Amino acid sequence: MSGFSATAARNATALAFFLNGFAFASWVSRIPQVREDLSLSNGELGTLLLALALGSLLALPTTGALISRFGTARVVVAGAVAVTIAMMLLATGGSLLTSVVVTSLGAFLYGAGTASWDVAMNVEGVAVEQELDRAIMPRFHAAFSLGTVAGGGIGAGLVALDVPMILHLGGVVLVGLALILWGVRSFIPGHTDAEEEASGPSVWTAWREPRTLVIGLMVLAFALTEGAANDWLALALVDGHDVSKAVGVLGYAAFVTAMTLGRLVGTSALNAYGRVRVLLVTAVSAIAGLMLIVFGTGPVFVIAGILLWGLGASLGFPVGMSAAADDPKRSAARVSVVSTIGYGAFLAGPPVVGYIADHTGTLKALLFVAIFLVPSTLAIFAAREPQRG
16 A cells, blocks of 8 residues: 555544544533433433443444454444434434433444444554554544544533534534545555455454453553543542542543643654553553552642553553554454453443442542552553564
8 A cells, every 4th residue: 555545544544533532522511411401310311321331332342243344434434324313313312302212212322333433443543553564543542532622622612602402413423424434435445354254263253362352451451540530530639639620620631631642642652662661651650640649648749640640541542452453364353352341441440430439438449440450561461562574
């Protein structure tokens, strides 16, 4: 493939990551309104959102087989179409019809669509990385982070202006779908595992590969490290360090900023020093950051802890995707397995931390994340680059 084509594929993949994050943050910005319009308690809202988690969990394990058969471009488009329909259902059920059933259906379809889109764009990302022969996956995940920042910011503004949900979410997904349809034309052509799968073992055998499962464990630990901050950092700062809610949100914003910068800058470190060394440093950084946040007695220590935690959480997930796909044959199946394991942490991690927080307090509950990271660092060695030549 020519350099121009590889560059076009890289840009198209980054666009897919950005739009996925943008759509997610747009929906999140409307959750408070959905709760209000449907007159839901927090518990009832959580039950509704379980439909989204169920859709994701059902789609993640099967997406590898779909990619192997149809290719990444078609699966990304199918996921984007599902997200488009889902957003319309969410806006219609959550605001116009005020129907819990319609909203739940939209949440389920959104979960399935965004999960399929996510796995397929990660498979395309590692294919582009292999084509360029250098680490680039963290920058794709940085594009996702930037998409969430942009989507959340615009969503907050539109909510403040009282723009109807159907116009907001409908506009986001229709424009996003048009951009996806344009962008996937630059994906690497014919990127499927169909020929290998036709004569080789089933894609489901990836669930029995020791290296793939160990990489999944590594991604699980780093996903928990990232997800715990998303759900509990702001609350931990408020409860444990007696700061205002606004300061707590600023602390989370600092974490996201550090994580995004880590993904942008860390790519060069991966190319220079290799996966294992860099990931070990990030794991130590996350553990040190958590310790400073929990035991720090002044703002300097706590701020330093937040930044170290953000940098430490930045690379594990994207590098895990790259490591799972080191062998281009059946890479889609392996990425699907690792994604499923990793996203399990995003779904199950927050409730576990919350349960611990009920017994220890919110701040000390973060120690669970640090403790889980310690033995999981051994799994980092499974992500070592393969010998070339």
